[in-house]
Amino acid sequence: MKSSTRIPQIQALRALAALLVLIYHADWIPGGYIGVDIFYVISGYLITGLLVRELSNSRTVALSAFYARRFRRLLPSSFVVIITTGIVGWILLPSSMRESFGKDLIAASTYISNFLFALWNNDYQNLNSTPSPFIHFWSLAVEEQFYLFWPLTLLLLFKIGKRRGLILGISLIGFLSFIYSLYLTAASPIWSFYILPTRAWELAAGALLVFLPFDKFAKPQLALAGGIGLLFATLRFNEQTPFPGTAAIAPVLATTLLILSSQKWPPLFNGVGKSRIVQWLGEISYPLYLWHWPVLVIPSIYWARPLSLIEKFLLLSLTVLLADLTHRFVEEPLRYKRWNNQLTFRVTIVSTLSLVLAGAAIFSSYSNTITIADGGKYSLDEIKAKWNNYADGCHLKLGQTVSPICEYGDLTSTRTIVLYGDSHASHWLPALDLIGRENQLKIVSLTKSACPSAEVIKEVDGQYQIAECQAFRDASIARIATIKPLAVIATGSQAATEPNSNKDGLSWWLKGESILYQRIKSLTQYPIYISDTPMRKVEVPDCLAAALGPICDGATKVNPRVAEGLIGIDPTPWLCERTCPALIDGIVTYRDHSHLTIAMSKHLAPNLITALKRIGVL
16 A cells, blocks of 8 residues: 555654654653554554455455565564664674663564563663663564464454454453553563563554444544644653553553544644655654664663763654655665565565574674773673572562572571662672672571562552562561560662652652651661762673763762661762762772662671661660
C-alpha cells in the first residue's frame, strides 16, 4: 500500500508517538515514553485488520507471505541502524564497554533484547547509568514477537469460532494480559516493562477496534477526550510512575479513542494532523525511532557528560535527516522490491547471522585492562567485581524475598550487626566484614537488589513501590527480631532525593525511613542509617578507560538527612571534597556510577570504624 492510500490520522498518530519518545529521551517532557504504547495500539489495529480481511476472504492466512512482508518492512532499516551504530560505537566508545556493547548488538539483531535487558536488570527508565545504544530495540522486539505469534493465534481463533471466536479470543487474551500486567508491575516492574505478555493487552486493544463500527464513534468529542488523555499522560507520568500496570490505561484508551473517531477529528486535530510536515514525520516515524537513541547516547558517552540544549537540538536534527535518508533509500525501495518469499527469508537469515558474528567480534575484542590518563593500569575484572554475597546467594535477586542465613566477620562472636537494604547497602559489606573480623563482631547480611530498607511510599499512588520489596522487608524485619542485634545498619539508593529528581522525593523518602525506624527501634540498641554515597555522572570504569581525566570526578550528592530516631552516618566527606575523585589513594572508587568497588569499601573501613566508635557501637 503506497503512502498516498495511508490513513492520514494514523500517520499523524505515528508522528506523535515518535516525537513523544524523542522529546522524552531529550529530557524535555517527563512522560513521553507513552509514545511506545501509542505505537502498540496502532500496530494491533493495523496488523489485525490486515489479517482479519485475509481470513474473511480466503479462510486462511498465507503465513510465509505475511512474515516476508514484515521482514521487508522492518528489517532493512533496523539492520542499517545496527550496522552503523556498531561501527561508530566500535570507534568512539571506551574499550571497557565492548563486552556489553557486543551482547546488546546481538540481542538487537535477533529481536530478543527485551528479554536480555530484563535479565541484565538494565532499567530503561533510569538513564543515570551509561545506557546501551541498543536499549530502545526492546520495544521493537516486543512487536516482532507479536508478529510471530499473532497470525497463528488469529488463524486458530477463526477456525474455532469465525468472527465471534476472534472477538472473544482477542478479548480474553487482552484481559489475561492486563491482569498479568497489574500483578507483574507491582511484583517485578523491570520484567513487566519489557515483555510481551504484559504488553499484549495494549496490542489487543488496538486489535479489537477492527470489529467496531467506526461511523458510530465518529464524534469530535471522543477525539478531544483522546487528545486530553495523551496530554495528561505525557505531562503527568514520569520515571517514578509504575508502568505499564494501570497507568498504561490512559495512553492506550486515549489512542483507541483517537483511532475510533478518526473520521470526525476536530478541525484543529485534522488541520495539524494532515499537514505536510506531520504526514512526512509519520512516514519516517519508524527510522526516526531507530536512529534517535544511538544518535543521542553515543556522543554523551563519548564526551562523558550530559548533552547541552543546543547539542540535543542539533543531534535530533541529525536524527530527522538520517531517518529521511533511510526512508528514501532503504525503507521504501526494499519494501516494494519484488523479492519472492524464499529470497526474503534467505537474505534475512544471512544478514542476521552476519550481525551476530559482528557482535561476537566486538564482544571478543573486550580488554580486561584499562590504561588511565596518568598511565596507570587497572584490571576491569577487579574493578567491577562484586562481593562474595552475590556469588553465594546471600544478596537476593529478582523473585527472591527471604535471605538465607549469611554471616560474615567474626562468626564466633555473640555480638551482631545486621546490614539491611539494597545493593547500596551490599557495597558496605566488604568494609563491615573487615571491621567484624578485627572487632569481634558477627555481620549478618540482609540485602536485595532494588529494594532499599526505607519503606518508601509514593505520594502519587499511595502504595509501596514494589510488592516484592515489601515481602523482602517483612521477612528481613522478622529475621532481625529473632537476632536482636547490637546494631542495624540500614541504607539504600537515594536517587529520588537528588537535586533535579522528584520534587517530593526527599519528603516521601524520609517518611519511608520513619516507617523503618518504627519497625526496628525496639529490636536493636543502635538503629543506624548510612546516607547514600554520591551518584556519579558517568560510569567510572568507562570514563577512566576513555582517559577523560577530571570529567570522571563529577558526582551528584544526595541529601544526607535521616528521619528522626535513626542515627545518621554521612559518607560523602569520605569520598568528596571540592570534587568526588574517581581515584582515591590510587584506588578506583566506583565499579559503575553508584556502587563502591570492593577495594574502596575496604579502604573506607577506618572511616566507618570512627563513625561507629562515635555512636558507641565499638
